[in-house]
Amino acid sequence: MTVWLIVLAIIVLMLFGAPLFTIIGALALYLFTSAEIDQSAVIIELYRIADSPPLIAIPLFTFAGYMLAESRAPQRLVRLAQALFGWLPGGLAIVVLLTCAFFTAFTGASGVTIVALGGLLYPMLVKESYPERFSLGLVTGSGSIGLLFPPSLPIIIYGMVAEVSIDQLFVAGILPGLILVGVIGVYSIRVGARAKVPRTPLTVSNVWASVKGAVWEIPLPVIVVGGIYGGIVTATEAAAVTAFYVFVVEVFVHRDVSLRKDVPRVMKESMLLVGAILAILGVALGLTNYLIDEQVPQQLFEYVQTQITSPLTFLLILNGFLIIVGMMMDIFSATIVVVPLILPIARAFNIDPIHLGIIFLTNLEIGYLTPPVGLNLFLSSLRFQKPVLQIARSVLVFIGLQVIALLLITYIPEISLWLVGVMGTR
Amino acid sequence: MKILKAVDGAFTRVEGWLVILLLSVMILLAFGQVVLRNVFNSGLIWGEVALRHMVLWIGFLGAALAASGERHISIDALTRYLPRKAKASVKVVTHLFAAIVCFLLFRASLTFIGFEIADRHTVYGEVPAWYAQVIIPAGFLLLAFHFAVRLVLSIEVLVKKGGEQ
Numbered sequence: 001m002t003v004w005l006i007v008l009a010i011i012v013l014m015l016f017g018a019p020l021f022t023i024i025g026a027l028a029l030y031l032f033t034s035a036e037i038d039q040s041a042v043i044i045e046l047y048r049i050a051d052s053p054p055l056i057a058i059p060l061f062t063f064a065g066y067m068l069a070e071s072r073a074p075q076r077l078v079r080l081a082q083a084l085f086g087w088l089p090g091g092l093a094i095v096v097l098l099t100c101a102f103f104t105a106f107t108g109a110s111g112v113t114i115v116a117l118g119g120l121l122y123p124m125l126v127k128e129s130y131p132e133r134f135s136l137g138l139v140t141g142s143g144s145i146g147l148l149f150p151p152s153l154p155i156i157i158y159g160m161v162a163e164v165s166i167d168q169l170f171v172a173g174i175l176p177g178l179i180l181v182g183v184i185g186v187y188s189i190r191v192g193a194r195a196k197v198p199r200t201p202l203t204v205s206n207v208w209a210s211v212k213g214a215v216w217e218i219p220l221p222v223i224v225v226g227g228i229y230g231g232i233v234t235a236t237e238a239a240a241v242t243a244f245y246v247f248v249v250e251v252f253v254h255r256d257v258s259l260r261k262d263v264p265r266v267m268k269e270s271m272l273l274v275g276a277i278l279a280i281l282g283v284a285l286g287l288t289n290y291l292i293d294e295q296v297p298q299q300l301f302e303y304v305q306t307q308i309t310s311p312l313t314f315l316l317i318l319n320g321f322l323i324i325v326g327m328m329m330d331i332f333s334a335t336i337v338v339v340p341l342i343l344p345i346a347r348a349f350n351i352d353p354i355h356l357g358i359i360f361l362t363n364l365e366i367g368y369l370t371p372p373v374g375l376n377l378f379l380s381s382l383r384f385q386k387p388v389l390q391i392a393r394s395v396l397v398f399i400g401l402q403v404i405a406l407l408l409i410t411y412i413p414e415i416s417l418w419l420v421g422v423m424g425t426r
Numbered sequence: 427m428k429i430l431k432a433v434d435g436a437f438t439r440v441e442g443w444l445v446i447l448l449l450s451v452m453i454l455l456a457f458g459q460v461v462l463r464n465v466f467n468s469g470l471i472w473g474e475v476a477l478r479h480m481v482l483w484i485g486f487l488g489a490a491l492a493a494s495g496e497r498h499i500s501i502d503a504l505t506r507y508l509p510r511k512a513k514a515s516v517k518v519v520t521h522l523f524a525a526i527v528c529f530l531l532f533r534a535s536l537t538f539i540g541f542e543i544a545d546r547h548t549v550y551g552e553v554p555a556w557y558a559q560v561i562i563p564a565g566f567l568l569l570a571f572h573f574a575v576r577l578v579l580s581i582e583v584l585v586k587k588g589g590e591q
Binding site: 044233241267268277279283 | 442445446449450452453454456457459460463464474477478479481482484485486487488489490491492493495497498499500501502504505506516517519520523524527528530531533534535537538541558559562569
């Protein structure tokens with residue numbers, strides 16, 4: 001009886017906006033106490049943060065992403081993509097997709113993409129006479145599209161929580177990520193062709209000028225993707241090189257970001273996000289440890305097994321469940337809290353943990369857009385000064401498209417696993 | 427009230443400086459390690475231990491900054507559209523809760539550190555582990571403090587007569 005009262009009270013506090021880490025922390029403290037284990041067990045688990053080499057990548061990549069967002073790199077990349085793809089029908093839409101994907105991969109889907117790029121891209125789309133509804137939906141929907149590409153933070157967090165190789169996850173995310181971009185890309189080309197959007201011809205001089213402009217940013221994906229896949233550096237080392245490189249390029253080469261005026265602010269701002277994520281991760285490690293000790297995943301699994309027998313049904317229900325989770329929680333808390341619970345179940349249904357990770361993140365990506373509580377809807381509404389309802393209506397098509405991609409990714413494991421096998425990283 | 431705000435602001439500034447300092451060192455050290463490993467085929471043996479603990483320190487200081495800016499990750503779909511006074515009264519409850527939880531976590535970390543000192547754990551070579559772990563109780567205490575200050579400020583909003591919009 002009292003147990004349920006306490007759980008209920010904690011849920012009410014969560015819905016009223018108490019910081020999630022205090023909610024999870026309170027649960028962990030309470031559960032350990034009621035199991036007559038000293039509360040310091042929570043801290044022992046939290047201290048594992050300092051015991052995990054992949055976590056070093058998180059502050060480094062986050063800082064790099066925030067530096068890029070602060071600089072004029074978005075403008076340079078948009079110009080480059082425009083020169084390369086502007087001749088296609090729907091070319092600008094493709095440009096939006098690609099630059100947003102790039103930025104999300106680097107900033108970790110924290111909404112930085114919508115804030116940093118939205119203001120630049122949305123007016124461009126409208127000016128080129130794309131329908132307003134499509135433009136809003138595209139800019140909002142693209143805000144999380146790069147989540148599956150390296151060096152995305154959610155992938156690193158999943159790898160750490162599920163104890164799977166992060167390098168393998170990075171490889172696994174590439175094809176599914178391309179499918180997501182592809183599905184929306186094809187639709188955008190159709191809209192662009194219908195709206196008779198003017199095209200910019202492909203000229204050598206234009207491409208050359210834009211390449212020259214972005215010459216310092218172009219190596220970034222190469223450092224991350226090439227470095228990790230080529231086996232030259234680990235994810236952590238790639239993060240170290242990226243952070244150092246971006247710092248030098250934006251501060252000393254382009255001089256977009258002032259060392260005295262801007263860098264300290266960007267550092268504080270980016271580490272604030274890191275602190276918010278690690279606070280949740282830290283206390284959740286304690287909670288997870290308790291749940292595993294009490295064999296909660298095991299019991300959950302036994303229950304699920306009596307209800308569901310086929311892996312296909314399990315995946316379908318999982319998809320639905322995760323979209324709801326994605327609507328309620330941000331991607332980091334969701335990963336940290338939910339993965340330990342579903343991982344053993346998925347394993348029993350013979351679902352590869354790497355495949356599960358890709359399904360998981362794709363689902364949460366859709367959850368970001370799903371009314372009524374999807375986070376990106378609110379960010380977008382703030383950024384473009386439009387009512388949330390209008391934004392929600394504009395993303396419906398894009399949710400549909402992403403669901404198609406999600407189903408492909410879910411039911412064809414090879415999309416995620418094939419490349420991992422080919423690269424021999426397993 | 428003024429003194430409280432001033433102390434809170436001073437703590438926030440120091441946390442900010444420490445974050446900047448630690449992140450700068452971290453970027454240089456991490457990059458230096460890559461250069462050492464790939465070019466000179468060597469590396470600092472304590473480098474990785476130091477980096478891992480810097481993540482812990484940056485995490486706590488960043489979390490303190492997030493508390494001071496009321497920017498911790500939370501579900502705000504329900505409270506987003508509340509009027510000012512109603513929002514303040516909800517905040518009194520959530521800040522109080524957050525401050526208590528952080529204080530309890532602070533107490534638990536003291537116990538943890540006590541064990542670590544008693545067991546003479548080391549983090550690297552002869553360096554006692556608690557030197558690196560002291561940020562855990564310190565961090566939770568800072569968090570509890572920031573939440574408590576926010577609690578007082580929310581109460582102030584509630585108590586003020588009429589309440590300017």
